[in-house]
Amino acid sequence: MSELQGISLTRHLDSILEEFKSSKTIYDFPFNKMYRGQFSADLSVNFHGTQVATPLGPAAGPHTQLAQNIVLAFLGGSRIFELKTVQILDHLEIPRPCIDARNVCYNVEWSQELSLKESAREYVKAWLLLHFIRELELLGVERSSSLYNVHFDLSVGYDLKGISSPQMTAWFRQMQNARELIAEQLSELPSRYHGLKKSKIPTTLSNSVTLSTFHGCPGGEIEKIVEYLMGDLGLHVIVKMNPTLLGFERVQQILHHDLGYAHLVLLPKAFETDLNFEQAVAMMERLQAKAKSFNRFLGAKFTNTLVVGGEHSKLPGQEQYLSGPPLHVLAMEALHKFREKMGADFPVSFSAGLEAANVADTLACNIVPVTVCTDLLKIGGYTRLNKYFKNIEESFAQMEVSSLSQFILKRAKNAPDLAQAGFVNTRDYLKTLAKNSRYHFEKNQRLPKKSEKKLDFFECLTCNICMEVCPNAANFLFPVASQEFSMSDYRWDGHTFVAEGKFSITLEKGAEIANLAEFCNDCSNCDTFCPEVGGPYLVKPKLFLEKNNYEKYSGQGFYLEGNTILGKFDGAEYVLKFHAKKLHYEFISEMGTFLFDEDRLLSFVAKQERQRGDRAPLDKYLKMKILLTGLMKSGRYGATLLHRGQE
Ligand code: SF4
Ligand code: SF4
The missing domain is CATH 3.20.20.70 (Aldolase class I)
Incomplete structure (x- = not known):
């Protein structure tokens, strides 16, 4: 569990004013x-x-x-x-x-x-x-x-x-x-x-x-x-x-x-x-x-x-x-x-x-x-x-x-x-x-309705219930393009990474749920009411406002730093940097550094020995890219807080 924390008055004020201006809501509470x-x-x-x-x-x-x-x-x-x-x-x-x-x-x-x-x-x-x-x-x-x-x-x-x-x-x-x-x-x-x-x-x-x-x-x-x-x-x-x-x-x-x-x-x-x-x-x-x-x-x-x-x-x-x-x-x-x-x-x-x-x-x-x-x-x-x-x-x-x-x-x-x-x-x-x-x-006696569907990192009913029921306003929406994000799967052939088949993430809702770690005290109320199976606070991307909190956390989590997002999956750490001038994405993983022009691999610098057939961890790249682009776009509450953290 991450540690519950308040944020600065300035961050609150920036967030309130920006969100109110853009959508007439405050912490998603409608006017x-x-x-x-x-x-x-x-x-x-x-x-x-x-x-x-x-x-x-x-x-x-x-x-x-x-x-x-x-x-x-x-x-x-x-x-x-x-x-x-x-x-x-x-x-x-x-x-x-x-x-x-x-x-x-x-x-x-x-x-x-x-x-x-x-x-x-x-x-x-x-x-x-x-x-x-x-x-x-x-x-x-x-x-x-x-x-x-x-x-x-x-x-x-x-x-x-x-x-x-x-x-x-x-x-x-x-x-x-x-x-x-x-x-x-x-x-x-x-x-x-x-x-x-x-x-x-x-x-x-x-x-x-x-x-x-x-x-x-x-x-x-x-x-x-x-x-x-x-x-x-x-x-x-x-x-x-x-x-x-x-x-x-x-x-x-x-x-x-x-x-x-x-x-x-x-x-x-x-x-x-x-x-x-x-x-x-x-x-x-x-x-x-x-x-x-x-x-x-x-x-x-x-x-x-x-x-x-x-x-x-x-x-x-x-x-x-x-x-x-x-x-x-x-x-x-x-x-x-x-x-x-x-x-x-x-x-x-x-x-x-x-x-x-x-x-x-x-x-x-x-x-x-x-x-x-x-x-x-x-x-x-x-x-x-x-x-x-x-x-x-x-x-x-x-x-x-x-x-x-x-x-x-x-x-x-x-x-x-x-x-x-x-x-x-x-x-x-x-x-x-x-x-x-x-x-x-x-x-x-009636229990909240649950479907059979297992909650996933992206794509859910996007019913916003987890946002409403959270007393701390820890869950928030960020925008994503409604499309199929697909890219080549790269495998090591003994000499280099070669494209081999495709994988994709399809997003249809135009927005995704994320969780602000410092606001969440793991009370589990969003899990109780989420119509899908699995707690939003456990499964959805967990964003940290403070880098030291992110660093201390051992579970899956993310930290946004300008045009860069740091991420942890299954104990391994990843970095994705967006180079705005060239529109390149630089992805640093345990295997090495990958440079992409959108989703085309431009270069790769090895970091460790690989076995033939090893798969590049590009599923993580794609998730982090969707997160990064969505959070950079958003003028709304959660992401506003994240961006103001850079000041
Ligand atoms: S995580 Fe659950 S409660 Fe939240 S929007 Fe998705 S389906 Fe609804
Ligand atoms: S567990 Fe869910 S409801 Fe409880 S504080 Fe965290 S996000 Fe909010």
Whole structure:
């Protein structure tokens, strides 16, 4: 596996601007699906002092780690971002694959794969890119509009020792005042961006945190962490609750009996070691008083994923974290039960099986923010958010309301205020959930369609699904001529190479898929949804942005350097240089150097002994030539990044 990495702000900016100019897309996200205030439903809410256009956003996870993920979620209409959870242990080995979202979703990933320093940089880059999109009015909306406002919510774990460590404390301080990091990033922008370099960028990247604690973290420790975050650091805090607080019997009833997921093994130990409901309520009551004394906001999030055992996914290990449709039912019940005890006005956020079909119902429960993860891993990826807004608009129209508060109030009929209305709506919604087949096992067994066809280096259905479902935008298209690329096969006759027969690669689609190595963390989600057999991230050409990453990599990979491409196949290394003046291609292989005028062999310089009949490795030449010419031609995203790497 190659190492996940962010890229420079300049590369992002070059890529965004060039791609937007050439195709009105950003990281392949189309303009017509961008959230530009085109919907009549007013979803604006105030969250920790920022008026944001929507209460929606990605949950801490695969959609909030790299800068481009956050930009993509923003384009879809997210405005509250729960950044990927960070913790003191920032060099974790996460098992791969780590996500299985074929129907419901299982994962074995948890906190960041980047170091604390790299995570901070990614968040600052995303912050800057969103401000540049505003400054340049790329959405076609005036920069003064609140439509561009965003809130970044930190997510941290997992214990007091780590969270209160000097490294983590320094990290929080940087997020609360990112002046230096912002200045550092701006100073690296080249002079052609002199206007943006002078932009006035707010330096408070975040003033809030959602706390994620391990399953089994004692209540006393959670309290101390919250006190530290509020009292010492001055942050607003949301505590993420585990679905286990419903108790083993209730979870078993809902999951196994009501919803039919009887094959999922519940782990009694997880219920014993997690806070139970009474403990969680008592803890939050004590913390409420503390929050008041610190003058900070305290909220609760419903919920974390549910730890389950058994053989039901393609992930390694005996335990996995469940999310998606069944979690929606569990989390909604936990939320309602909690509000019954803590009061309808206790602030809650939500993340569990959110999708276009239930987003309006969820918003009616008066929840901020409402976050999403599993659904964005499905076909359509970040663009699926567009349907959320269409559905919300439709629900508003049916109720003849135009704002979120009107929607919540009107739905609850006679509720005296927003908090009570949200409570009533949750209660009513909850009554429908266990009966709704949408959340049942029978409706969530279907696997993504797979053909018999084996995925190949070039030529596939070119359905673009692997591009949509990748949270990191690691897969991209580059143009190729639709034609049969054919050339002579050369064999050694004892003295020289002689042409003997032909071989060819036929490309019909006009474009080919490639994978950007530094953006890919081998999560395997593109493999899950690719209709052909074989993971695009494993089979398609893997392009490296950094030469040292290419050099370290032992698998099949490529690195573009001006008019030259370096390539590795089966452990052997190859170089293909295009000499533009003479239109010659120079191919350096383990056998020697071949010079071609297009596909006619002009000369050959031997490097090693050969046996009569040895075949020149020209299949590699042809593949690399197609790659090189395609990537040099492309003005689009992936290749733009590759080319900018030369500067
Ligand atoms: S690699 Fe698979 S998912 Fe990607 S375009 Fe080809 S067929 Fe579609
Ligand atoms: S390219 Fe595939 S394996 Fe790599 S990050 Fe994207 S979805 Fe995951």
